[in-house]
Amino acid sequence: MPQLTTLIPSFAAPVTDRVWLVGAHGGAGCTTIRHSDPERFADAGRALPVSPDPSMPSRIILCAMGTGRGLESLRALLADQSAGLFGASILLGAAITDPAPRVPRPLVAARIQLSSAVRVWRLPHIKGLELDGFPQRYPAAYSRLVRDVDAMPRATAHVG
Template sequence: MQQSLNPWITRDAAGSADQEAPGTHLPPEAVITAPLKGMVEPEAADRLGRRTMPGSAALWITGAHGGAGESRIAELLDGACVTDHCWPVLPDGSTPRVLLVCRADMRGLTTARNALTQWASGAAPTLDLLGLAVLADAPGKTPKSLRDFAAIVGGGAPRLWTLPWVEAWRHGDSATSPPAREYHRFITDLAALATDTPPPTTNRKVSP
């Protein structure tokens, strides 16, 4: 059987996937939009915790690790709040919309992979995961090995955004939006997704 371009799912399971969404760099038949049947959850030490969040937000930003950049991202998006590296649980039982964030180094990508595995296995609380944002961890071009790993990790999310380094943030300047076109597209995508109707939940099979 021919394999999907996304190693997280099989070709036959991918065939019934939803249409490509903004920010996704995979063909539509290779996109994961809901937890996967048969996915094994990560070890307890590799899972994100869960936290009941006070108040409400249009979008919850979950950092996969410390220093992921969740606060910076939340500042860019209207109605967004951070969850302090935990999956959000809402007191009223409603389904939160969540963006997972990590840095583009090996530690950040590995923790994001663990978090996505937790979500894909169904071990995370009920949530509408919009995608993964990978923020550059240093100025300049990200090494190819890390870019390739980010693409693989991002295959476990409904959408993937890779965002460049912002030098102004190093100096504490967060008053204006980053000028890079990747951020403009990212902000536009999230503004639309945060107010869109959540997609129906479906199950898909995991690659052997």
């Protein structure tokens, strides 16, 4: 078995057409994204889904909150992925959720810098999520994420 990242645990993932959402840290937004389209996404939590069949690698999106801690956790996972430590998986990109309606400039700059290394989807802060639960209608950025993922050929991106 190839060496895998030690930053998060891994598990043998069932082969699925759904895209796995992998949290770079707790509170990364995976569950919110999954609720936006449960038929399209599967929530792996803070674990790496590795396909036991290398011919059918797991497709994953790394998720992070756009905070300093979240972006650092994402950077560390991207470094491991770049080093080939993601096993039989394909990284489609990273979904970074704004932590507040107005994001401080240094965090915006950090997100932009990450987008030079990986496909980044910026997801807006959803007002009331903490108290009201998942929205009836999601912001348009979530639909763009789905459209982009649907447009990617099954064997797209970098196998770890």
